[in-house]
Amino acid sequence: MLLVNCPYCGARPEIEFRCGGEAHIARPVQPSALDDEAWAEHLYFRTNPKGTHAERWLHVHGCGRWFNALRDTVSDAFTASYTMGEQRPDAGKEGE
Amino acid sequence: MRRFSLPTLVAGALNAHRSWPRQWRDPEPKAYYDTVIVGGGAHGLGTAYYLAKEYGLTNVAVLEKGWIGGGNSGRNTTIIRSNYLYDESASLYEHALKLWERLSDELNYNIMYSARGVLMLAHTVHDVQSLKRHVYANRLNGIDNEWLTPAEARAFCPPLDISAGARYPVMGAALQRRGGTARHDAVVWGYARSADAMGVDIIQNCEVLGFTRGSGGAVSGLETTRGTIRTRRVGVVAAGHTSVVMARAGLRMPLESFPLQALVSEPVKPVFPCVVMSNAVHAYISQSDKGELVIGAGTDQYVSYSQQGGLHITTHTLEAICELFPQFRRMKTMRSWAGIVDVTPDRSPIIGKTPVPGLYVNCGWGTGGFKATPGSAQVFAHTLATGEPHPVNAPFTLDRFRTGRLIDEAAAAAVAH
Ligand SMILES: Cc1cc2nc3c(=O)[nH]c(=O)nc-3n(C[C@H](O)[C@H](O)[C@H](O)COP(=O)(O)OP(=O)(O)OC[C@H]3O[C@@H](n4cnc5c(N)ncnc54)[C@H](O)[C@@H]3O)c2cc1C
Numbered sequence: 211m212l213l214v215n216c217p218y219c220g221a222r223p224e225i226e227f228r229c230g231g232e233a234h235i236a237r238p239v240q241p242s243a244l245d246d247e248a249w250a251e252h253l254y255f256r257t258n259p260k261g262t263h264a265e266r267w268l269h270v271h272g273c274g275r276w277f278n279a280l281r282d283t284v285s286d287a288f289t290a291s292y293t294m295g296e297q298r299p300d301a302g303k304e305g306e
Numbered sequence: 307m308r309r310f311s312l313p314t315l316v317a318g319a320l321n322a323h324r325s326w327p328r329q330w331r332d333p334e335p336k337a338y339y340d341t342v343i344v345g346g347g348a349h350g351l352g353t354a355y356y357l358a359k360e361y362g363l364t365n366v367a368v369l370e371k372g373w374i375g376g377g378n379s380g381r382n383t384t385i386i387r388s389n390y391l392y393d394e395s396a397s398l399y400e401h402a403l404k405l406w407e408r409l410s411d412e413l414n415y416n417i418m419y420s421a422r423g424v425l426m427l428a429h430t431v432h433d434v435q436s437l438k439r440h441v442y443a444n445r446l447n448g449i450d451n452e453w454l455t456p457a458e459a460r461a462f463c464p465p466l467d468i469s470a471g472a473r474y475p476v477m478g479a480a481l482q483r484r485g486g487t488a489r490h491d492a493v494v495w496g497y498a499r500s501a502d503a504m505g506v507d508i509i510q511n512c513e514v515l516g517f518t519r520g521s522g523g524a525v526s527g528l529e530t531t532r533g534t535i536r537t538r539r540v541g542v543v544a545a546g547h548t549s550v551v552m553a554r555a556g557l558r559m560p561l562e563s564f565p566l567q568a569l570v571s572e573p574v575k576p577v578f579p580c581v582v583m584s585n586a587v588h589a590y591i592s593q594s595d596k597g598e599l600v601i602g603a604g605t606d607q608y609v610s611y612s613q614q615g616g617l618h619i620t621t622h623t624l625e626a627i628c629e630l631f632p633q634f635r636r637m638k639t640m641r642s643w644a645g646i647v648d649v650t651p652d653r654s655p656i657i658g659k660t661p662v663p664g665l666y667v668n669c670g671w672g673t674g675g676f677k678a679t680p681g682s683a684q685v686f687a688h689t690l691a692t693g694e695p696h697p698v699n700a701p702f703t704l705d706r707f708r709t710g711r712l713i714d715e716a717a718a719a720a721v722a723h
């Protein structure tokens with residue numbers, strides 16, 4: 211079981227959380243303006259990296275808030291937790 | 307290839323089976339192959355086998371970064387069935403089931419296909435309705451699946467508790483009698499041995515690191531840990547690592563990779579005659595010929611390549627199994643493990659072309675592709691050899707995520723099997 215660091219509550223066991231998948235996928239402001247390719251990319255295509263992954267977590271059995279985290283998908287170790295709206299802490303260095 | 311037969315076995319016994327040749331070669335990679343398969347799991351090796359056997363293509367290599375069968379092919383719980391809901395899936399998995407039925411003969415290798423029956427339990431009115439819907443849909447597709455009353459289910463599977471006081475009362479069950487299990491390693495080895503005998507090079511410890519591209523962006527070769535290999539046709543069959551391999555060709559995939567776990571108990575005498583699954587409590591169980599109870603757990607909730615899932619996932623599954631079968635509470639668990647499964651948004655596989663000319667992919671089997679092995683391999687070989695999909699895999703395109711023609715088997719795949 212992972213220890214997940216909620217930016218509001220601190221480190222708590224994973225069963226208190228729900229993982230919301232890849233982070234920073236902005237919903238298109240006007241979906242009807244997108245072609246099928248771009249809409250499919252938004253809905254279904256994911257980075258799925260072997261390495262650093264930015265992902266959303268919900269502290270569902272705690273404060274009830276969403277936040278983002280960086281985790282290494284090989285060791286499962288978290289390297290950062292940050293609040294929604296904040297920039298990815300390793301921005302520019304993704305895909306290492 | 308020395309065939310297995312009564313005379314060769316007797317002859318072998320006379321010198322303590324020391325005279326058997328190695329089952330497949332360990333060749334150095336050649337500079338050029340007509341077709342290269344990336345991934346030496348059962349799907350990849352099977353593809354090479356059918357390329358050689360049915361399409362006469364023998365200048366073929368299978369590149370495997372570790373050892374063959376070290377991925378999900380050697381880590382799964384070996385449940386086989388074809389009772390999927392939608393026509394497209396029913397025809398794909400039934401195509402495979404028909405091949406399973408004669409695979410030992412075809413490969414001259416005992417893959418231990420055992421049609422012991424797959425029983426799916428209904429614990430709620432909703433389960434009853436949805437399983438009956440599956441039974442009717444399957445029958446319309448000519449696939450055996452039948453509805454059993456609780457008493458009939460218990461007659462088929464005596465360890466089942468059908469009393470009203472059970473924690474999860476059994477309200478009936480759907481039974482596919484032709485479903486069952488097979489020996490996963492034997493499937494890998496059987497395909498490898500026959501493919502090798504027809505000239506296919508199986509190259510282990512050879513990781514694909516990148517692609518070289520020729521005119522029009524078409525694939526012209528592969529960079530590997532054992533040097534550059536030229537080829538014009540590549541089939542990627544890399545399961546949990548598909549996104550990683552495809553990223554090396556500049557492609558993003560509609561996939562996420564999760565650890566999926568399984569565990570086995572200490573071996574005991576035969577106590578469990580069939581496969582039982584329960585979608586509602588999320589558990590399934592069978593007994594291997596070695597005597598171990600084989601239990602499948604769920605996936606972790608996050609993307610991971612750690613090949614080691616969370617222990618609370620297996621604990622949860624054991625709770626469900628012990629509620630269903632309290633008699634197993636005192637048994638010991640021998641070991642648990644995980645494989646990395648590649649999951650698509652509609653829980654159906656992708657078998658076909660990619661936007662890169664010469665690059666084909668067979669992936670997205672997620673938690674349930676072992677059962678499809680021979681069918682998947684055969685239709686993928688057809689696609690590689692002819693450049694066009696077989697009618698059976700035609701709906702399973704990568705393009706369906708753009709067109710919206712999804713094949714939503716989320717319900718059929720609700721339990722990871
Ligand atoms: C615990 C568990 C239980 C399961 N239970 C069932 C079940 O009961 N029934 C069922 O139908 N299915 C089940 N499955 C799913 C099933 O195991 C898979 O769908 C199936 O085995 C996939 O076969 P494959 O040959 O495509 O993949 P794999 O056997 O994983 O083969 C892919 C190969 O590609 C290699 N590879 C990856 N990257 C590279 C690279 N860059 N270069 C070279 N080689 C590379 C890997 O090393 C690997 O050997 C289960 C899976 C797991 C993990």
Ligand SMILES: [Zn+2]
Pocket residue numbers: 216217218219220269272273274275
């Ligand atoms: Zn919190």
